Amino acid sequence: MTDDRYDVAILGxxxxxxxxxxxxxxxGVRTLLLEGATHPRFTIGESLIPETGIRLRIIGEKYGVPEIGWIGAFHRLRDNVSSN
Incomplete structure (x- = not known):
């Protein structure tokens, strides 16, 4: 039997x-992420400005999730994230 209980549900x-x-x-927080739309959906990734990349890196470092910082840097994203 699986335990389908979560500590937090995030909408979007x-x-x-x-x-x-x-x-x-x-x-370690059991997290459920819910989305009402279908994927893939329209996004405008090229609208990130350099300041956003810096902030993403700071957030990633502060909370121990370096993957967040990769989003704002082309080479890190290319080298660490695949389409899989």
Whole structure:
């Protein structure tokens, strides 16, 4: 029997919801991430400005989730994240 209980449910898998889910899960919080839309969905990744990349790296380092920092840096994203 599986335990389908969660500590937190997050509505929306956008960048904010996804980051929060990653941080909480990394720290042992049983996290459920719910999205009403279908994927893949339209995104505008090229709208990230350099300051956003720096902030993502700071958040990733602060909460022990370096993957968050990879989002804001092309080479880190290319080298560490695949389409899988």
């Amino acid at each position: 898998s956008g960048i904010g919801g996804s980051m929060l889910a990653c941080i909480l899960a990394r720290h």
